[in-house]
Amino acid sequence: MQEHYILSDGFKIPKVGFGTYQLNGYDGVRRIEQAISAGYRLLDSAVNYENEGAVGRAVKNSGVSRDELTVTSKLPGRYHGYQDAVNTIQESVLRTGLDYIDLYLIHWPNPIEDKYVEAWQALVDAQKAGLVRSIGVSNFLPEHIERLEKETGVLPVINQVELHPFFNQETQRAFDASKQIITQAWSPLGRASAVLKEQTIVDIAEKHKKSIAQVILRWQVQLGVLPIPKSSSIVRQEENLNLFDFSLSEEEMAAINQLTKQDGRRKGQDPAVYQEF
Template identity: 45%
Template sequence: MTQPAVPRIQLNDGFSIPQLGFGVFKVDPNETERIVSDALEVGYRHIDTARIYGNEAGVGRAVADSGLPREELFITTKLWNDDQGTQSAFDAFDASLDRLGLDYVDLYLIHWPAPANDRYVETWRAFEQIRESGRVRSIGVSNFLAPHLERLIDETGTVPAVDQIELHPQHQQPETAAFAEAHDIAIQAWGPLGQGKYPLLELPEVTDAASTHDVTPAQVVIRWHLQRGHILFPKSNRRERMAENFDVFGFELTSAEVDAITALEREVRVSSHPDEMN
């Protein structure tokens, strides 16, 4: 079966990233190898994990067993809050790389700013050195708001390649997104379907579009993200749902449908506020 060509987003450092990927947040470490193997067989080439998920080793085994050329894959992992600092960041990165069984990762992120600890700028300088070593291609952040991004850039001069933030139609973070766009920082949307905590997939703006295009509500929301220029990585433990989430390149939402879904903004966050997650 010929796999659809997933669009790639050009990053500010010259590398590019597949716009649609697969996430393993809350995926059981004992099931990760099977689940990621299924995702790779479906066609995903961008896998997003993190140290705190506890499943980097399973991702690494699936990658090793896939037989896919390394250059076809895009692997992201993240530094957890208690590893922020200089030497601690170096050590944490080495450990992640070892668990993944890789020579390099494509993207390494500071998972949260943890502002009360006041170590994210120091950590970012360590990230610059890791990138210079050639063991990571792109460096970025996750859950950073505009003030965190501004301080990072002002104090180091290095602009993150991406900011991975909670983003779905009912929580679009316009201030952060606008800052990112102004500084050529790509936006990655985690929780792109709202993680089921709000009836997003039952709203008429979504279900009407799904009916019109003969697709599922989840496919509509994924398509909305793609047309808005977001990078995203929905997750599922079920192969049939993985395939469904990947089958979003055969239709396009109208501008009116995109606008109607965009108008669903309610500022409803499903996770912790970045200023309070330390």
């Protein structure tokens, strides 16, 4: 049974979501429908994934009530100018074929371009217009979020960041929590990296008779993080959602936290300098 977080704007959001990166076209529709059928109620997309249409079609085909589903999309860096952002948000809604998008994020701050405050104002205005329900950011550092608050008076409800056992984002999580922002995890399993062979996690998984992925995702949920794992396999989709019938001890949580590394980002994508368009 899914559990939920309550966002600072009062909306409810599932504690585990489904990543749709690289799920495109009719095959993507089928696999996203499959995920909804497995029990996922939070679907994560982005303009740059080029699959907002597939997500929208899967939602319509699913037979699940629209108000039970949380659809996310993200604004790319090339559209950070205010009017470009407004137009892109409208196009996102049109591409999904839905009346609104539940959660809209700025994908990266792109601080060298330095237009993310303009982009944020566009999200604030889109929310007021009813195009999007909740607004947030992705890959934002504390200084970026503090600037949004200072210049617009509006804080994001979500900050989606790279987070896995090799990079547990302790400082960012603490900052987000201090602002009542839920930290969401992209690449929660390290995209099938060496983290899945880490002996500490293997031992914990064997003890609980759970998969390595389930232990990692459970660790994230117990940290108060919202992971969005992606899988095309129905078996894995169901497994990644089945996290609420066991819990990790304080010692097990600490052991996994000790795996984090200073330079744990998989591709070195530091939001202080990284640019994505």
